[in-house]
Amino acid sequence: MSRIVAExxxxxxxxxxxxxxxxxxxxxxxxxxIVLLGPSGCGKTTLLKLINRLYEPTGGRLLLDGTDAQSLPVTALRRRIGYAIQQTGLFPHMRVAQNIAVVPHLLDWPRPRIEARTDALLALVGLPQSYRTRFPHQLSGGEQQRVGLARALAADPALLLMDEPFGALDAITRVHLQEALLTIQRQLHxxxxxxxxxxxxALQLADRIMVMRAxxxxxxxxxxxxxxxxxDPFVAQLVGAADGLRQLSLLRVEAALTQRAGEGANDAAGLPVLRPSDDLRFALVQLLGAGCDALPVIADGPVLGWLTLADVRAMLRPVTAEHEG
Ligand SMILES: Nc1ncnc2c1ncn2[C@@H]1O[C@H](COP(=O)(O)OP(=O)(O)OP(=O)(O)O)[C@@H](O)[C@H]1O
Ligand SMILES: [Mg+2]
Structure with a gap:
């Protein structure tokens, strides 16, 4: 189950x-x-719970890979969906390894397979194997979140529902877990x-953002x-659309580059170098820091081209409230 259609x-x-x-x-x-974003009480958690059928809908339809979710046996459905929540929901009396293996146990996996899976998941979420025998209260909040993520991934579900999984963490731990999630996503799709x-x-993680209200x-x-x-103005304010630096942080140097190699390609010595994959917010900081109008862009080998302040400015579109498909 990985394709979701709500009607x-x-x-x-x-x-x-x-x-x-x-x-x-x-x-x-x-x-x-997909990231769900919206004010408290707008229905985000309810929507997730409709998908794993902790709640049943009172109207409409939900299709998972083309099959009406109502027609699927509910326990089998839930075991195939990973679910991670802010409070982690770890069982306090169970050790880390037992917590991770809850669903594989329910699915009657043989012990060696469970052991191997637990090893792999601890590595995937960046926890040492020695944590296997700890209880949740012997872990930091961020480590508990990692165990929660490992548990959600345990039976290799195609679909993961994550409800503010990093909500209670400090900014640095949060960024680490975001990076871990993106790395995992690049491997596991x-x-x-x-x-x-x-x-x-939301901006950092999402392929698409679902903005909800009421x-x-x-x-x-x-x-x-x-x-x-x-x-509309609600969305503009929610995502901070007036923040130009935020826009730039989502755009890559390669998308802005107008001046290709050739012109002055050999004068790059001593200047900070940009990569095509760098974001434009970073590039702007480099340009301003170096006090130059242009900086060389290098992938592997020769100078690809020069990114100018004008290129960066050209990527800053005025914010308009308009409809789009
Ligand atoms: N079991 C329930 N019984 C009655 N009302 C409920 C129940 N669960 C949620 N609600 C109501 O449904 C609305 C949506 O709640 P929901 O938990 O989905 O919001 P949310 O977007 O997840 O909010 P938050 O960001 O605060 O977690 C709220 O008005 C809430 O009070
Ligand atoms: Mg909620």
Whole structure:
């Protein structure tokens, strides 16, 4: 299960005046990392729980790889979906290795397979093997989050639901875990739905961001489109679209480069060098720091071209509130 299609999905809790999820429709492709962003109470957690059927919808349909989720046996469905939450939900009386292996045990994997899987997962999330026998209370918050991530990945689910998994962490630990998640994603190509309140985290991680408000999807688009073409002032304010440096941080040097090699290619000595994959926010800092109008861009070998301040400026699009598909 990795492709997700929602058709007019509704969750109305009994006795509540308004539905928590008010008829959302969207499609997520296999292997996409989707971030759900929106104010408290807008329905993010409810939407995740509709996907693993901790909640049943009161309207609409959810298709997982083309099959109506309602028609799938609920325990089998849940075992194939990894679920990680902020409080980690680790079992306090179970050691790290036992916590990681909960789902493989339920699936009756043979012991050697579970052992090998646990070894591999500890390495994947960057924890030493010696942590196997620790209890959760003997770990830091960030280490517990890593165990939570390993547990969510244990039975190799194609779909991962992550509800503010790094919410309670300090900024540095958070960045480490974001990098770990991106590394894992590059290796494993899961479909991931990731909830956060942190816009920088959303922009850093997402292939596409689903902006929600009051149970509905306001805009579902790439970080770059949200920043440059927010659909309305709510989205613009939520993602900080007026922040030019934020826009630049999502763009690469190679996309801005207009002056290709040839001109002055040999005068690069002593100047800081840019790589095609560097982001433009970094490039701007380098340009300003060096006090130059242009810096050489080098991949491997000769100078590819020169990135100018004018190139950087040209990539800063004015923010307009407009509709997009
Ligand atoms: N079990 C429930 N019974 C009744 N109402 C609920 C239930 N769960 C959630 N709600 C309501 O549904 C709405 C959406 O809640 P949800 O937890 O999905 O929000 P959220 O976007 O995850 O918010 P947060 O960012 O604070 O976690 C809220 O108004 C909440 O009070
Ligand atoms: Mg929530």
């Amino acid at each position: 007019g999905l509704v969750k109305q809790f009994p006795g509540e005046p308004l539905p928590a999820v008010a008829g959302v429709s969207f499609a997520v492709a296999s292997g996409e990392l 899961k479909t991931i739905l990731f909830v956060t309140h942190d816009v920088e985290e 149970g509905q999807i306001v805009q579902f688009a790439t970080p770059h489109i949200l920043l440059t073409r927010p659909k």
